[in-house]
Amino acid sequence: MHPVALSDADLLRHCDVHHTRRSGPGGQRRNKVETAVVLTHRATGIRADASERRSQAANKKAALFRLRLRLALHVRSPIALGDSPSELWRSRCVGGEIAINPGHADFPPLLAEVLDQLEPARANVKAVAEHLKCTSSQLVRFIKLESRAFRWLNELRASHGLGPLK
Secondary structure, X not given: OOHHHOOHHHHXXXXXXXXXXOOOXXXXXXXXXXXXXXXXXXXXXXXXXXXXXXXXXXXXXXXXXXXXXXXXXHOOOOOOOOOOOOHHHHHHEEOOXXXXXXXXXXXXXXXXXXXXXXXXXXXXXXXXXXXXXXXXXXXXXXXXXXXXXXXXXXXXXXXXXXXXXX
């Protein structure tokens, strides 16, 4: 199971959680109270933080989302093209169109699923799109929602002698 698919509580159990103070807007409270949250995923060393909100709980939620996104980008869980798309993918891909906002909690696990399939498919976007029951253009549009994922895809394509996508 990919770490982005874990519940918040389970993912936090796999992390070191550090609270700290940060400077900047927010007034005196921000300078006196440890509302900033830094999460470090122990197994991978991947870190994410948040300090822009006034409450520790809100910053923890933002840091968890950022951690999930970074895990989706950097951790590969092998998936064979023969494996069925996840229930989450099927619920978000209706009629060949992928309906998701990149700020939604479902975005990181969906991105991880796509990247996990692109790697063993040697960056064959068409094959992965067919497997996920969407068009190649929809799949590329989805990946472009996260510029780092699109850059990763083009690097993967280059490593297999394929031209970059635009």
